[in-house]
Amino acid sequence: MKRYIAFLLTFVFVMSLALTGCGKANDSKDSSTSTQTESSSSKETKKEETKTEKKEEPAGDAGANEANEVSNDPNVKVINLWSFTDEVPNMLEKYKELNPDFPYEIKTTIIATTDGAYQPALDQALASGGADAPDIFCAEAAFVLKYTQGDASQYAAAYKDLGIDVDRLLKEAEIAQYTVDIGTNPDGNLVGLGYQATGGAFIYRRSIAKDVWGTDDPNVIKDKIGPGLDKFFEAAEELKQKGYGIVSGDGDLWHAVENSSEEGWIVDGKLNIDPKREAFLDYSKRLKDNNYHNDTQDWQDAWFADMKDAGAKKIFGFFGPAWLINYVMAGNSGGSAPGEGTYGDWAVCEPPVGFFWGGTWVLANKDTKVPAAVGDIIEWITLDSSETGLQYFWANGTLNGPGGTKDTVASGTVMKKSDGTLDFLGGQNMFDVFVPAGEFANGKNLTQYDETINLYWRDQVREYSAGNKSREQALADFKQQVADNLDVIVE
Template sequence: MKTTTKKWLTTATSVVLAAGLLAGCGTSNNNNTTNTGDTNAGGNNATTNTGTNNGGTQALSGKLVIWTFFDQVKDMAEQFHAKNPGVTVDVKMFPGDQYQTKLLTALQSGKDVPDIFDLERGYIGKFIDSQFLTDLSAKGGDDLVKDYIPYVQALGRSTDGKLKAISDHSSPGGFWYQKDIAKKYLGTDDPDKISDMVSSWDKIIELGKKVAADSGGKEHLIQNAGDLFDIEAYNTQPWVKDGKLTIDPKWQTVYENQLKIRANNVDAKLPFMSAGWGNALNDGSVVLTSMPAWAGFMIDNKDNKANGKFGVAKTPEGFYVGGTYRGIYSKSPNQDLAYEFIKYIAGTEWQQHNLEKTGNMPGNGAVYEANLDTYKSPFFGEQNILKPYYESVKAMPAIQPDKYGEDILSKWRKAAGDGIANNSSYDDVVAAFKKEVKNTFPEVSVD
């Protein structure tokens, strides 16, 4: 999972009023195994037999082992087994904070390696160019993602453009708001009108000034100036190019906007995922909260009291938080069967099921388009919430991951966050940031 996503989970006990499935980036701290089907069926040698299964495709048999940190893979395995009863899917789930190390150890030793393994957005760049991942492009994988959201398919590609991993979902974000609070301070609860009102940071700053003035300083437009980090993080150029640290000039504009937000009382100054942050989301003391679509677990919905209470508007630029990808171990003896599983999760049938069951936004654009005018979510009443998410994420740049991106982004987040708190100049923030990058990554050239 993405680094910030992990923070949601590790601090959630202090702010979650109603626990639920973390659809899209969920994890479990259970170290368990889930088997679907006869555990003796096919052993670990998969075969493809002639004939048809209940899905009308070539019957499959054999066994697959999948490693994950993500609880929802169990349902994925069950759905695949239902269509392919001759296939046993053994899902082994490990705590998220241990998973990456355990997986890397297994891959390096070559012992007890799964056929398929999950990679989280926060560290996929460290694996994507490795020898451990099967080239899915060579198997026809590019066709599987031809209708995908551009950024989602790009994150599964190595630096040479080969498809190495596929996600079954996207993790779009938007501004969530309580409708009655929006009406009081913004004059409307219409998501399209609010989206236009906050379509730029300049508009947000001016609107935030008004909200603060009208409320006597008791209400704030957004939670924290740091919200800009997540919203702009993947709308900027990669941090390292040809071995050299590159700071996109856009970060200066972002930082200067953050200083203006803080200076003009636009934000509530609530640290990300703090108890106050969660309380503000639920009591409406902040008008807009930037939230990923999968984060409904943060809403207090005891006795369905939050149903129909919220709306979602677009942010100035599209953003996403997290993402889970699946790749095939390059030395797996079950390559063909594993690819059939990857093919299934990339398809519309599974992603439609996933959307309906969990509200997990699809990675496949065809599923978005099929549901734009019909899909509803209890929190958001009659709003067609796929529309703002789809319009935002489909326009995001398709940037391939690398081994530096997430770690360097976290260092920028820290340096800029300190700078906002201390009202530091942009030059001072850059100097502190460069020092951290140079100390951590001596192989990267830093001017």
């Protein structure tokens, strides 16, 4: 018997050596045996890819943001794009329309950030490399720092290495400073830029404002709900007397609190709870105990329902940037023209505390085989302030013809020549409020683990406000969860 066991074990180890030893050989064999499962065209590009991979020398030297000479690999015909919404993929449709000679096929992968699925998948695709690796990828504010400055920053290409004249264009387009700060890697190279400006405002119901305060004028309402959260809670009480909730759930207020704090979750590798963020425990409790909201969770059914009065009580307003209006609220208002559902019954005013929320940064893979083409696309999206640049279309809602959704964009130059009048807001020009709101946005309080840490934090806050545990316990449990699950020092 022992003989057999010994034989088995030796066999296993020989096997394992053989398998790890000849990974390359295996690969080519596999791709030829798996013709049934792979389309033949993708197989071919894979082979070509591996050939060129060996020739290519990794480009990249630190220095000023001056454009470097770049050229495309003529054998590559596909650009892989990874995103968590269909925004950037739709932009590329337009880009192809504007550039009929564009010779590349765009292969798009869209994975939503809900359930935290996007990052692990993207990370693996970046790490695996090869023909399936992303050439262009998008990152959201909650985790963009990981790709520009954190654990995964080694994959991001400097814009200058894509042939983009960064310094000149930044000035010309008057790009908001916080998107530049966030998109700059530790070597001082710009690796990512956003196309949106995501400074936030308070978006409220005109009819409810009239009912409670006799007017729906944003200049009056902003002084009712702010400045400062004390006034905000006074307003909540007034609204409650009339049977309204001021916000849908505590999550609405969270985004305002999160991004108005001085410091982020991690300072010098240690967990840091900014006093402003810690105070959110009390705000959440106060909202819940006084029944100021419908106790919904953002991005869940009941939250969307409150945008069209389908909740337990009518909700006065939401905290959000311009994208929330067009991409979330308009679609969930129960109508598409004034008079239908809550459409047209909204207005925006200055929020009680300044904040910004979200935004998409566009990055390139430094191993891309077609840096020039990728650079052209990224320049068009993030730095082109002309009237055929993406941001002009984006701000005016003309990306897919007139009448599309409008949004605030990162380029101040573009904002100056754009018009933000919306039927959804009863004809208000939202840019009047959102452009100054952009000043509150800063990239200083973000960290690379925000998405994960926020998940734990919000969970514990809910436990506390629901009365399931004490404030101290919630804080202790939060620290414990961060320590247990992340490579972060917790004191």
